Amino acid sequence: MSLQFSAILAAIFAIALVPLTLQVGIKRVSTGIFFGDGGNKDLARRRAAQSNFLDHVPLFLVVFALCEMNGAGPPVLFGAGGCMLLGRAFHAFSMLATDGTGNSRAFGMILTLLAHLGVAGYLLYVLL
Secondary structure, eight states: OOOHHHHHHHHHHHHHHHHHHHHHHHHHHHHTOOSSOTTOHHHHHHHHHHHHHHHHHHHHHHHHHHHHHTTOOHHHHHHHHHHHHHHHHHHHHHHHHSOSOSHHHHHHHHHHHHHHHHHHHHHHHHHO
């Protein structure tokens, strides 16, 4: 069984993690803070963007792949995958390009949670 959609989405998210990680590393080197955030708000925000990504993407990809394995078609896969991609992009942009308090961060989280609910709901519907 091919998990083509899941593999493509996993590759995109793996690539997306690189700039998030680099943002943290660059700030660590420039500030000399190599553990924690040292009270530096910019470093704390960068770390939060990276960790929030890591909080949501791995489980989503597992459930997404299970949906694909259980017959989810392109509308479900593109809908949920697109929602998660946009959600993560809006959240990261808000955390890295602004002070993180704007509407784009909330919008990103809403899209992220809708994507989680979409794949979980589909899987439960199909299996129950």
